[in-house]
Amino acid sequence: MTSQNLTIASQNEASPRQASRDLVMSGTLTKVVDLLAVIKDSRPDQPHSMLTTAATHFANYMGVPLPDLTTSTLRPAMQGFGPYLGKLRSKKGKPLERNSVRSYTNFVQLLLRLGEELGWSAEPSKAEAKWKEILSGIKLPRGFGGIVKYANANGLLPSRFSDDHLKVFKQLKTANGRHPQNTQKLLGQFRHVIVANDLRDEFPLITHPLDGRFFGINPDNWPEPCRTQVRELIASRLNPATRRLQRGSRRGAGKSSRRENENIRPSTARNVKTVFGEALGYGVQKHGLDLRGPIDIFEVVCPPIIDPFISWKLDERKVAPNGIYNSLAQLRGSLQK
Numbered sequence: 072m073t074s075q076n077l078t079i080a081s082q083n084e085a086s087p088r089q090a091s092r093d094l095v096m097s098g099t100l101t102k103v104v105d106l107l108a109v110i111k112d113s114r115p116d117q118p119h120s121m122l123t124t125a126a127t128h129f130a131n132y133m134g135v136p137l138p139d140l141t142t143s144t145l146r147p148a149m150q151g152f153g154p155y156l157g158k159l160r161s162k163k164g165k166p167l168e169r170n171s172v173r174s175y176t177n178f179v180q181l182l183l184r185l186g187e188e189l190g191w192s193a194e195p196s197k198a199e200a201k202w203k204e205i206l207s208g209i210k211l212p213r214g215f216g217g218i219v220k221y222a223n224a225n226g227l228l229p230s231r232f233s234d235d236h237l238k239v240f241k242q243l244k245t246a247n248g249r250h251p252q253n254t255q256k257l258l259g260q261f262r263h264v265i266v267a268n269d270l271r272d273e274f275p276l277i278t279h280p281l282d283g284r285f286f287g288i289n290p291d292n293w294p295e296p297c298r299t300q301v302r303e304l305i306a307s308r309l310n311p312a313t314r315r316l317q318r319g320s321r322r323g324a325g326k327s328s329r330r331e332n333e334n335i336r337p338s339t340a341r342n343v344k345t346v347f348g349e350a351l352g353y354g355v356q357k358h359g360l361d362l363r364g365p366i367d368i369f370e371v372v373c374p375p376i377i378d379p380f381i382s383w384k385l386d387e388r389k390v391a392p393n394g395i396y397n398s399l400a401q402l403r404g405s406l407q408k
Contacts, residue, residue, distance in 0.1 A: 101226075103130075103140040103182070110185050117185060118178070125178035128156065134221040134243045143196040144224045145183055151216070152176055199223045205273050212260045217244070233276035237261070263287065288352045290344055292362070300368040301347055305340045346399060347371065353380045372399075 100106055103126050111119045130137040132155045133144055156172040202219050221240050222232050237258050244254045265274050266287060290298060354360040354376045371377075377399065385392060 100186070101141050101143070102138070103142055103145070104138055106142055106182065106186050109189060110182070113189060114185060117181075121174075121178050122182050125175045126182060128152075128159075128175050129179055130224075131247060132156075132220075133224040134217060134240060134247075135224045139225060141224055141226060142186065143199065143226075144220065145179060147199060147223070148220055149176075149179065152179065196223065196226070198226050198228050201228050205229055205270060209264065209268055211264065212257075214257045215261065215264065218257070218261055229270075229273045230275060232274060234278055237277075287345070288348045288355070288362075290348060293348070293351060294362050294364065294366045297351070297366050297368045297371060301344065304368075305343060308340070349384075350376060350380050353383065 100109075107119065107123055107126060110117055110122065126140065127137050129145070129148075129152060130140040132152055133140060133148060153172055153176050156167055156175055157169075159167050161167065202223060206219070218237075218240060221243075222229075222236070225236070227236060241251070241254045241258060245251050262277060262279050265271060265277060266279065267289070290301075293301070351360070351366070351371050354371050355362055357379070358376055360366055360370065381399070
């Protein structure tokens, strides 16, 4: 993704409104409101009110107020602007008409063209280039791009992006109609991507509920013998032919034991590995387990670690009780066999 800061290409050509243009265009134009002011003064024949309305929609799309919207974010973020407009609703609850979506998109493109006609050329944005470099090759969860766009719109390098910026991002999304729980989930995924891809050094101002290097340890980094033990336990519960075991008989089984005794799906197996990796990381950070030595599965799945780990997941991470209970019940049921 390339970005642009509109800078003067030439100031030698005279024009009827050269003085007013030089007043705003001296140096580097970084704000869209400044570009709108130049267009209103130098090109009164253009639909200034519609350009301003389109820019306001674009600012909402980027998650920033219009006065903070930078010119460097317009062209790189154009691709998602149309789909964003398509999801908007009018005061009566109806979606925007396709003609309106097309018009607002065209007016933002017109805004760019007019800036270029007024003598501005593209320069790379350091913030956007750095974000692209760091996240290159990483599979990002849905909605992650919104955080990146917000950071770029404010000219924030990853090293300057902090918890306070995430709070403001959440407030903006909530004010625009996004459910608070969905936004909070996105912030959690953002932190997870940082840790899972070893990017903590790139984001020094982002903290984590369990702040430490051993948070959600990847199965490939588990010590033996617990790595082999967990993999063998999961493999024994899956059907080799279908990778989905048939459910066993439930006759005579109490309701509380069914979840532990029945066979599991591949998605459940992945959840079991995820929860065990987090429990292992919790044990390393809070209870002194040493990854450099052997760790048995029963050293992790034990009351001194699992009980406070569950409390942490429920109270601090706000995880739904069913999700963590299901995974731990499957693990417990396997160990009891």
